[in-house]
Amino acid sequence: MKIIVVGCGKIGRAVIESLVREGHDVVAVDNHAETIEEITNLYDVMAVCGSGTDCDTLQDADIQKTDIFLACTGSDELNMLSCFIARNLGAKNTIARIRDRAYNEKNLGSLQQQLELSMSINPERLAAYDIYNVLKLPTAAHIETFSTKKFEIIELVLKEDSPLAGTRVMDLRKKYPANFLICAVLRQDEIYIPGGAFILKSGDRIAVTAAPNEIIKLLRHLKLTKKQAKNVMILGASRTAYYLAKMLLATGSSVTIIDKDPEVCKTMCEALPSANVILGDGAQQELLHEEGLNTVDAFISLTGMDEENILISYYASTQEVPKVVTKVNRDEFISLANRLGLDTIISPRRAISDLMLRYARATQNTVGSNVETLYKIMEEHAEALKFHVSSDFKYTDIPLKNMHFKKNILIAGILRNRKTIVPTGDDVILPGDKVFIVSAGHRLLDLEDIID
Amino acid sequence: MNRQMVINTLGHITLAAGALMTLPTLVSLICGEYRVMWSFLIVIAIALALGLLMKFVTKPTSKIIYAREGFVIVSFSWIMMSLIGALPFTISGEIPSYIDALFETVSGFTTTGASILTDVESMSYGLLFWRSFSHWIGGMGVLVFVMALIPNIPDRAIHIMRAEMPGPEVDKILPRARDTAKILYIIYIALTVIEIVLLKLGGMPLFDSVVHTFGTAGTGGFGIKADSIASYNPYLQWVITIFMLIFALNFNLYFLLIIGRIRSVIRSSELWCFVIIVLASVGIVSLNVFHIYGSFSETLRASAFQVASIISTTGFATTNFDLWPGLSKAILLFLMIVGGCAGSTAGGLKVSRIIILMKAVFRELKKALHPRSVRVVKMEGKKVDEQVLSGVTSYFTVYVLCIIVIFILLSIEPVSVETNLSATLACFNNIGPGLDAVGPTLSYAEYSPFSKLLLSAAMLLGRLEILPLILGLNPLLWKKR
Numbered sequence: 001m002k003i004i005v006v007g008c009g010k011i012g013r014a015v016i017e018s019l020v021r022e023g024h025d026v027v028a029v030d031n032h033a034e035t036i037e038e039i040t041n042l043y044d045v046m047a048v049c050g051s052g053t054d055c056d057t058l059q060d061a062d063i064q065k066t067d068i069f070l071a072c073t074g075s076d077e078l079n080m081l082s083c084f085i086a087r088n089l090g091a092k093n094t095i096a097r098i099r100d101r102a103y104n105e106k107n108l109g110s111l112q113q114q115l116e117l118s119m120s121i122n123p124e125r126l127a128a129y130d131i132y133n134v135l136k137l138p139t140a141a142h143i144e145t146f147s148t149k150k151f152e153i154i155e156l157v158l159k160e161d162s163p164l165a166g167t168r169v170m171d172l173r174k175k176y177p178a179n180f181l182i183c184a185v186l187r188q189d190e191i192y193i194p195g196g197a198f199i200l201k202s203g204d205r206i207a208v209t210a211a212p213n214e215i216i217k218l219l220r221h222l223k224l225t226k227k228q229a230k231n232v233m234i235l236g237a238s239r240t241a242y243y244l245a246k247m248l249l250a251t252g253s254s255v256t257i258i259d260k261d262p263e264v265c266k267t268m269c270e271a272l273p274s275a276n277v278i279l280g281d282g283a284q285q286e287l288l289h290e291e292g293l294n295t296v297d298a299f300i301s302l303t304g305m306d307e308e309n310i311l312i313s314y315y316a317s318t319q320e321v322p323k324v325v326t327k328v329n330r331d332e333f334i335s336l337a338n339r340l341g342l343d344t345i346i347s348p349r350r351a352i353s354d355l356m357l358r359y360a361r362a363t364q365n366t367v368g369s370n371v372e373t374l375y376k377i378m379e380e381h382a383e384a385l386k387f388h389v390s391s392d393f394k395y396t397d398i399p400l401k402n403m404h405f406k407k408n409i410l411i412a413g414i415l416r417n418r419k420t421i422v423p424t425g426d427d428v429i430l431p432g433d434k435v436f437i438v439s440a441g442h443r444l445l446d447l448e449d450i451i452d
Numbered sequence: 453m454n455r456q457m458v459i460n461t462l463g464h465i466t467l468a469a470g471a472l473m474t475l476p477t478l479v480s481l482i483c484g485e486y487r488v489m490w491s492f493l494i495v496i497a498i499a500l501a502l503g504l505l506m507k508f509v510t511k512p513t514s515k516i517i518y519a520r521e522g523f524v525i526v527s528f529s530w531i532m533m534s535l536i537g538a539l540p541f542t543i544s545g546e547i548p549s550y551i552d553a554l555f556e557t558v559s560g561f562t563t564t565g566a567s568i569l570t571d572v573e574s575m576s577y578g579l580l581f582w583r584s585f586s587h588w589i590g591g592m593g594v595l596v597f598v599m600a601l602i603p604n605i606p607d608r609a610i611h612i613m614r615a616e617m618p619g620p621e622v623d624k625i626l627p628r629a630r631d632t633a634k635i636l637y638i639i640y641i642a643l644t645v646i647e648i649v650l651l652k653l654g655g656m657p658l659f660d661s662v663v664h665t666f667g668t669a670g671t672g673g674f675g676i677k678a679d680s681i682a683s684y685n686p687y688l689q690w691v692i693t694i695f696m697l698i699f700a701l702n703f704n705l706y707f708l709l710i711i712g713r714i715r716s717v718i719r720s721s722e723l724w725c726f727v728i729i730v731l732a733s734v735g736i737v738s739l740n741v742f743h744i745y746g747s748f749s750e751t752l753r754a755s756a757f758q759v760a761s762i763i764s765t766t767g768f769a770t771t772n773f774d775l776w777p778g779l780s781k782a783i784l785l786f787l788m789i790v791g792g793c794a795g796s797t798a799g800g801l802k803v804s805r806i807i808i809l810m811k812a813v814f815r816e817l818k819k820a821l822h823p824r825s826v827r828v829v830k831m832e833g834k835k836v837d838e839q840v841l842s843g844v845t846s847y848f849t850v851y852v853l854c855i856i857v858i859f860i861l862l863s864i865e866p867v868s869v870e871t872n873l874s875a876t877l878a879c880f881n882n883i884g885p886g887l888d889a890v891g892p893t894l895s896y897a898e899y900s901p902f903s904k905l906l907l908s909a910a911m912l913l914g915r916l917e918i919l920p921l922i923l924g925l926n927p928l929l930w931k932k933r
Contacts, residue, residue, distance in 0.1 A: 002627075025627035033837040040610055041519070046627040049834070059713075 001025065001364060002066045004091070006052035006082055007073030008035050010329060011097065011123055014349035015070065015356045016043055022443065024360060027061040052082035055089065064090040067363060070356065072097040072121070084115045093118040093363065095356075099125075099239060101271070121355060123348035128243035131325050131346055135229040135248070135298055138323040139219060141205065141343040144375045145212070146386055150420050151413050151436060152212050153183070153377055153384055156224070157205045157343040163222060164206070170196030178218040179422045180210035183412040183438040184382045189335055191381040191440045193408045205343065207377055209384075209412040209436065211420040229297035229323055230254065235282040235312060236303035237261070237268040240327065240348065244300070245275050256291055258282045282312055298323040306330050310337050317341060334379060350380065364445070371445065372434070382440040384412065387447040391431040395451060401425030404452045408440040411450075453930060454521050456512040458528070461612075463506030465529040468598045469536045470499030472589060473582070476540075480578025488578040491543035499536050520929050522611025526595060527924030530912055533594055534558045537586055546579055551901045558908040560586030561594070562915035563797060565673025565767040565884030566875075568897045568904065573678055577659065583674050584666040590915070591670025591699070591797035592640050593617060600633035615920040619794025620805050620844050625707045639706045640797075644669045647695045654688045664768075668695045671798045673767030673884040680769040680892060686753055689770055693753075693760045697730065700764035700792030721832055722793050722804045726763075729790060729803070733759045733783050740780045755780075763787040765799040767884025774891035781887060788877045799882030799914050801851060808836055808844045850918050855880060858910045865903055875899075879907045880914040 050057030541553035791800010874886030
């Protein structure tokens with residue numbers, strides 16, 4: 001598909017990188033010549049130097065034949081305007097990054113309608129939503145919910161004393177009376193799709209798929225259930241912090257927000273009167289303790305500096321805070337943070353590039369693919385996809401154990417008549433099912449791609 | 453440096469060289485030249501063995517290449533292609549000296565068209581075909597060709613394209629490098645086919661049409677007759693004149709034409725500048741040589757052909773321009789330096805560089821008058837980035853420096869200054885024939901082996917626009933880091 005990305009900042013680059021890897025034809029637009037030069041060196045894209053609101057620039061980028069037009073410069077107004085112009089010049093779908101609170105909370109719907117936007121994206125809000133989800137089930141490092149809550153993938157990091165460590169995957173179902181499947185294991189940056197004989201070790205990050213109620217059951221058996229985080233401390237009064245605090249306050253949690261900029265504190269305080277806003281430097285351990293680091297259910301580090309986030313989170317995790325969430329923008333730092341034992345990493349860039357990938361594949365649906373949704377899991381090492389099984393699928397009614405799948409592919413779940421099936425070798429795929437696939441190292445566009 | 457990936461890519465290039473030789477093998481089979489055919493087959497076997505060895509011995513762990521790998525891949529590929537491409541001439545015995553064969557092959561791949569052959573017409577058809585076919589391959593670029601074909605190209609292949617494609621800035625016309633390479637080759641092949649058909653319709657034998665089209669398309673200039681194009685009829689000469697100019701234009705323009713953006717084509721300042729230079733040169737030369745030919749049509753044809761041939765850096769000739777008056781010869785020497793447009797198959801300094809240089813000079817002059825004035829250099833309606841600007845000026849400096857060094861080294865030869873200067877310019881800018889002792893009716897055969905190697909290096913430097921070759925052959929780059 002032809003995709004134009006305007007604005008090659010942090011978000012723009014992340015999106016470009018993942019779209020190019022997916023094999024899309026990407027044109028990057030930016031008004032800094034150096035950025036353009038760098039982009040063409042790094043990625044196999046065509047780059048045009050100019051403003052996203054300039055007709056000539058957009059013509060150079062071949063706007064008439066563009067399937068998706070994404071504007072993600074730092075300015076909301078520029079993004080909206082360039083989407084408007086792009087739409088008038090013939091772009092099929094336009095997406096604008098709109099992150100100002102004023103737009104997002106009041107008239108986003110009518111704005112989108114007026115400007116004929118296909119979608120507006122707000123990285124901070126997405127990140128806040130991801131954190132909010134994790135806080136609901138604090139034992140999980142990451143949660144993705146598919147298909148109106150019928151099916152979930154949670155990621156857990158096995159602690160030293162975890163009862164799962166040392167057991168074989170095939171023995172798990174006998175040991176625990178819950179209906180679940182371990183679909184992927186991440187061990188030292190290496191991804192495994194485990195077979196029955198795979199032995200789990202402490203330190204592994206595992207992805208578990210099941211229906212949500214089964215997951216609760218499993219966690220209860222593992223004695224890993226923790227109550228929803230009610231008392232949350234947030235470091236850095238960023239936009240993400242605002243959206244997160246707002247969601248948390250709405251469900252009755254208590255929120256403490258710490259920032260060292262008096263102006264920022266003041267605006268935050270105005271916007272969220274019920275939050276406890278503290279002016280101070282979060283790097284001072286004394287201050288964190290004074291504000292009750294030892295009593296909070298969760299500590300969330302959302303400052304603009306990755307290094308600061310990682311180090312302060314690390315300190316919080318040594319202080320036995322039950323749940324620590326770290327915002328990391330640079331991909332390079334994520335595995336580093338994992339090695340420090342920080343398992344819940346939130347990256348707004350990743351959230352956006354996942355969203356764009358999903359959107360691009362969904363748009364591609366019309367041209368032959370039948371992927372319904374796609375999530376990157378296990379720190380981007382694997383993908384979870386949902387397919388709809390059409391009647392012309394060739395391998396229906398064959399027991400799974402008789403089918404020859406490609407390496408590193410697993411059928412993680414089947415949704416039939418609104419019931420979730422965690423498949424065994426005897427299950428079959430029928431037309432009309434929704435099938436959940438976990439795969440590593442493949443780019444699946446069609447369900448038949450899974451067969452060797 | 454990612455050595456594994458470099459050697460792996462070189463393996464692919466070697467295989468491609470072998471594959472490309474199947475065409476001349478077929479030609480010699482059809483013409484019944486079995487001796488030549490066997491020499492081609494031997495070389496193909498060598499290339500296959502070497503290529504497969506390089507491909508399978510290496511196991512690249514990462515496909516990522518950076519600018520330095522791009523330079524190394526490009527310079528070694530060209531040297532490798534030339535070394536292999538020269539073998540059939542020597543093995544078949546038609547050019548006994550390997551250095552002569554190498555000169556001839558480098559001259560082919562770099563689309564120079566300078567020859568050491570004193571009697572072209574006695575060569576076998578297979579080798580004549582290979583000589584001209586090397587123009588066609590080298591014109592658009594060996595690596596661009598391979599990139600368009602093989603699916604497993606390195607990530608960031610733009611570094612290879614940038615190192616191989618001529619011009620101050622390499623624009624991708626499609627988002628992906630591979631698609632860009634493909635569309636360029638499609639345009640190239642289409643234009644080639646059109647020219648072959650037009651020449652055939654004009655009464656040229658098929659073999660001659662194909663060979664001359666290859667020479668025109670790559671802006672090379674190897675002919676198969678002792679008097680180049682002079683013995684063909686005026687219609688054929690005009691067709692070749694026009695196609696020489698077509699192949700000297702930026703190929704991106706044809707792409708814009710195909711997708712219907714005629715306005716962008718018309719607004720191209722490089723195009724107009726090129727047209728003005730051509731028209732002005734034809735005008736001056738015509739006035740200057742009118743007394744030699746007498747008739748108006750003949751004067752126009754001869755001057756237009758020679759001007760097109762030199763500015764497009766092809767090097768065909770319909771008349772011995774060495775006998776022209778001094779002014780005309782001076783203009784031809786100037787055109788040798790100008791060369792074609794960026795993004796074409798032509799050599800030389802390139803029109804767009806000259807425009808940028810001129811504008812930069814004017815800016816400096818104005819700045820001397822108004823020291824605080826702020827000015828930007830614009831090209832094609834867009835601001836030229838300061839980095840590109842300094843790149844162009846430093847390229848010009850290196851370019852002049854190279855000419856001086858080569859000229860002085862060449863002057864060891866006991867021939868006239870005019871010969872040596874024109875030989876330097878003609879080889880370095882990939883034109884072919886020069887003046888005096890290397891004029892259009894004579895050849896480079898008289899030069900010593902040392903000078904032949906020197907001129908071969910000059911041709912490669914000119915084709916790859918100096919920097920990739922100098923940087924790629926710098927041993928410091930090969931070190932493991």
